[in-house]
Amino acid sequence: MKLQHILSLAALSLAVPAFAAVTAEEAKQLGTTLTEFGAIKAGNADGSIPAYTGGLTEAPAGFKPNSGFWVDPFKDEKPVLRIDSKNMAQHAALLSEGQKHLLSKNPSYYLNVYPTHRTVAYPKKILDATVRNATTCKTTKEGLAIDRACRGGMPFPIPKTGHEVMWNQMLRYQGEAMINTSASRSWVVDSSGKAVMTAEQATVQDFVYYQTEQADRDPDMAWRTYSISKSPARRAGEMTGLADYLDPVARPRRAWSYTPGLRRVKLSPEFSYDTPVASMGGVTLFDELFVFSGTMDRFDFKLVGKKEMYIQYNSYKNQYDCPTAEKALMPTHVNPECERWEKHRVWVVEATLKPGQRHAYSKRTYYFDEDMSGAASYDAFDQNGQLYRALFQTTSPMYDKQIPFSAKNVVYDFNKGMYAYVNDVMVGGWQVLSTVRSEREMNPEAIVSRESAR
Template sequence: MVDSTGRPTMTSDQFTRTESPYYQVDLKDRDPQMFWRTYSVTKAPARKSGQFSMLTDYLDMDAKPRRAASYTPGQRRVKLAPEFTYDTPVSELGGATFFDELFLFSGKMDRFDFKLVGKKEMYLPYNNYVHYSECKDEAQFSGAPHLNPACERWELHRAWVVEAKLKPGQRHSYSRRMYYLDEDGSGAGMFDAFDQGGVIYRAMVNMMIQLYDLPSPYAVKSATYDFSKNAFLMVGDASAGGFIVAPKALPEVDLSAEAIVGRETVR
C-alpha cells in the first residue's frame, strides 16, 4: 500500500494459488459446478506468518453459495469464514479492498442490479509486459500515491460499460459501481465505485498481459485507488514481481483447507 505521501508499505507477502475447476474437464476428481477456487498463505510480516484463507465459488451461487475458510496459527484449527464476501475488507490487503472486488468482481451478485449500458471506446490497461517483467520492487512506485506511469501501458479499446446499482433494502459500502470491461477478452478492465453520497470512493484497474503459450489473456496484478485517503494498493507481487502458471494441477484430495494448512503452514 502507498499512502498520501508516496511511502510504500508491504501489507503482506503471500503465496496464492488460483484455479478454475469448471474448465479442468480432464480431471475427474473436480466438482463440475465449482467455477473458481483460490487460496493464500501469508509469509510476512512475521506476526501474520502462517495465516491461511480460501475462497470457493460455484456456478449457481443461490443453490451453493461461496464456501470460505480461514486458519490462524494461534487458534490451530481451520474455520469456516462466511464473512469473506460482499464488502468485508480483506485484512491481508490492509483493508483497502473488499472481498467482492477481488479481480474486479468476486462472489454473489444479489445485492446489486446490473445493467449493460452499452459500449464505448476508452483507454484500458493492456499488454503490461513492462509492469510484469521489468518494473519490480521500488520501480513500481513513483513517490506519489499512484503507480509509476513508466510501468503502465494503456491502449484504446472497445469496452463494455456495466452499471451496478445497490438494490433497495440492501446494505453495502458502495451505492453504485461502473465497470469498463474489454470487449476482446477477460482480464482487462477497471471500475469506479461511489459511496452512499454518490461521491467517487475507489477505482480499480486490472493490468493485463497475453499468455501466448496457452493462449489466454491474463491479469494477476491490479491497482486500487482510495480517493478518500489519497492512497493506493498494488496487488499481485508488487514487491518482488513474478508469477508462474502451474504445469500440473494438484489432486482434489490435496486441495482441501485442512490438507493445505497441514502442508503449507505452521501448526
C-alpha cells in the same frame, strides 16, 4: 457518459429474459463478424483499434519458457499520445471518471497511450466450448446463477445482460490447471505518501470450471484460491481460501482461514461482499478481488453497451519490469512510466445498489475489454453519489500458453487519499502447472497440512 460513444444494447437487454441463451442464427456471427469469443472482429473506423487476427502466439526473442516471467514483445514501442491534466478534456469521451479524477488532481500523473495490439489468444478447445456455450449456457435465478450446461469456455460470448458480462469476467479463461506464485506482494501508499508492504503471500488459483476432464471435480464449482502469508512476521503462516460456485444462491462462497496459533481451520463467511481485505490494507473489498467475485445479489447489473476507451493492456512492463520499491510507487499514484494504456472496445456495465441492501458503494461502473482478457476497470461511488474508488487491472497475455492472463491491479481510495498496489510479483514469477491436484489434495485440511510442513 455521452450516448454517441456507446453502442446501446438497452433495448436488447430489456427485450430478452435474463435466462435466455442466443439463438442458432445469432450464434452464426461467432467466427465471422464476431470472434469465437464474441468480440467485434473488425477494427474501428479510424484504424486506431486493429482487426482481430488471432492474437499473439509466438514468443519474442529472449523469452525463457517456464521462468515465470514473460518478455515484453513491445518494449521498443514509444507512446503515440500523452494525456495529462492540460489536454484531458480533448479525450474525456475515452476516459473513466477515475482516470479524469487522477489527472485533474495530480499534475504529475499522465497516461502514456501506446499503439493498440489485440494480443489475446485462446486454445481451440476453449474456442469450441465457447461457441457451444452460446446456444446452451443460460443464467438462472434472475442472473445470479448459471446452469451446468456452461462449461469449459466463456459462458456468454454474445452477452445480453449485465449479469452475463459479469459471469464472463468471473469465469474468464486463465488456463485449465493452476497458476501460482511464491511471492505475491501487496502495497499500500497512505495519505502521507508512505509506502508499506502490507503482505507477502504465496498464492494458488485453481480454475475448476475449465477442468472438464477431471472426474473428481465438483461440477458446481467455478473457481477457488488460497494463499499463505509470509510477511509481515506477525502473520506468517496464516492461510486463507475461497471457493465460488456456479449457483451461489444454493451454494454461497466457501471461505476458510487458518491461524498457526489456533492450529485449526475455521469457516470464514465474512470473506465476502464489502468486507475489507486486511492483507491489502483495507483499500479493496472481498467482492472486488480480480475486479469482481462472489454473489451479485446486492446490486442490479445493467448492460449499458460497448464503447471505446483507454485501458491498461499488454502491461508486461508494469508486471515484470518495474520494481515496486525502487520505481513503481509514487506518493499519490503509480509511476505513470510503468503503465501502458491502449485504446480498446469495452463492455460497460452499471451496478446499482438494490433498495434495502447494504454495501459500501451505491454504484459501480465496470469496463471490460471486449476480448475478455481480464483487462478491466471500475469507478465506485459512495452513498452520496460521489466518486469513492477506482480500480485498474492490467493484462499481460502468456503468449506461449495462449492464456490471456491478468492479475495485477491498483485501487485508488479518493476519500482517504491513499492507494493499494495488488498482486505485485517480482520474485519467482507466475508458474502455470501442467497438472492439477486431486480433490483430496485441495481439501483445506490437506492444504494446511502440506503447506505447514514446508
